[in-house]
Amino acid sequence: MPQIIPFAKVPIGENERKYIKEVLDSGWLTTAGKTLEFEKRFAEYVGAKYACAVNSCTAALHLGIDALGIQPGDKVFVPSMTFTASAEIIRYMNADPVFLDTEYQTNLITPAILNQAIQLHPEVKYLIIVHYGGQAAAMPEIMKICRENNIKILEDAAHAFPSRLNGKMVGSFGEVSCFSFYANKTITTGEGGMLVTDDEAIYKRVKTMRLHGINRDIWDRFTAKVPSWEYDVVEAGYKYNMPDVNAAIGLGQLEQAELFRTERQRAVEYYYAHLQSLEMIDLPLSHVPNEDHAWHLFPLVLNEKANISRNTFIEKMSEAGIGTSVHYKPLHHMTYYKERYKLVAADYPNAERTWQGNVSLPLYPFMPEDDLAYICNTITQILTQPQPEPQPEPQP
Ligand SMILES: Cc1ncc(COP(=O)(O)O)c(C=O)c1O
Structure with missing residues (x-):
């Protein structure tokens, strides 16, 4: 699609x-x-x-x-x-x-x-x-x-x-x-x-x-x-x-710039209002008032209650015609830094927890409310529908 x-x-x-x-x-x-x-x-x-x-x-x-x-x-x-x-x-x-x-x-x-x-x-x-x-x-x-x-x-x-x-x-x-x-x-x-x-x-x-x-x-x-x-x-x-x-x-x-920022904030407020009841995702936390935030990204994290992996979630969003991204695969997982500095994932527990389930949602000025509704409904559907049981390995 x-x-x-x-x-x-x-x-x-x-x-x-x-x-x-x-x-x-x-x-x-x-x-x-x-x-x-x-x-x-x-x-x-x-x-x-x-x-x-x-x-x-x-x-x-x-x-x-x-x-x-x-x-x-x-x-x-x-x-x-x-x-x-x-x-x-x-x-x-x-x-x-x-x-x-x-x-x-x-x-x-x-x-x-x-x-x-x-x-x-x-x-x-x-x-x-x-x-x-x-x-x-x-x-x-x-x-x-x-x-x-x-x-x-x-x-x-x-x-x-x-x-x-x-x-x-x-x-x-x-x-x-x-x-x-x-x-x-x-x-x-x-x-x-x-x-x-x-x-x-x-x-x-x-x-x-x-x-x-x-x-x-x-x-x-x-x-x-x-x-x-x-x-x-x-x-x-x-x-x-x-x-x-x-x-x-x-x-x-x-x-x-301020019009674009307000427009991003409008989309973000829609996401918070329509996604915060889903217990299998953690939404971004703000220490500043919404008006002081540039809202470049809206990254959520699929937590341990989610019955789906991040990668499968992204595939299902894509099948539904919704673009997403990941911010970021942490640098301690990137070959150059990992090997050169002998980095160990256990030293970055919060980044690791994020990396297990982080997905950034579409976010730009003038997003139609119909699109925001479609995105939130799709996420709700993906996360609340029962996932198929894993199939047993075929016996030789
Ligand atoms: C956190 C951060 N720093 C630096 C850059 C580099 O920006 P540019 O592509 O303008 O060089 C990016 C680009 O996405 C970024 O996300």
């Missing part, structure tokens, strides 16, 4: 088309005025001094950890329950991840988890905190612990725009926060990311490393009075700049 309700759907409309047309008409497609405008508006939105647009959140995280001054051999706390990008950037720098368990039903690193980890690994100098699913981690407490233990924080806010905590936007807490504008994120540029900071030295380092370690960006070279050919290379940098075509989509999306 063809899929009738996708897992994710990008809302693109006239606003994005208007900005893209301006870029196409300008004849300047790579990084220029639209990117600058997107950076300025994004920084204002999250309440940060500086924003640097790049071509992915992975690039932003890489530039961020470099700018924080990491050295080869340094150790970095990172959750196991995250996308590989959060950890791979540590390896880009020849440093090593120390994987942490996360809280069940939020998949966040909590102050208690962090305190325990510091006792076990006092040598760790960095923390990558992931605002999983769009819910902010407990930043004031986590920042206090890190200050007391000389640990620098890099915020992986790939899921967390727009997210708030105690009235402050994610992006205005720590030294460096990195956002993703990948196609299924809460706002998109197709591919793209943004690094924000209040620290001028970090900003300058990131701007240089973003474009080959060149001391002037292309826009500056072609618009300034100094001859455009003249530039210096001061570092071996990267090619991570965001083209204006992408920034144009971002500008169009940014203006609708």
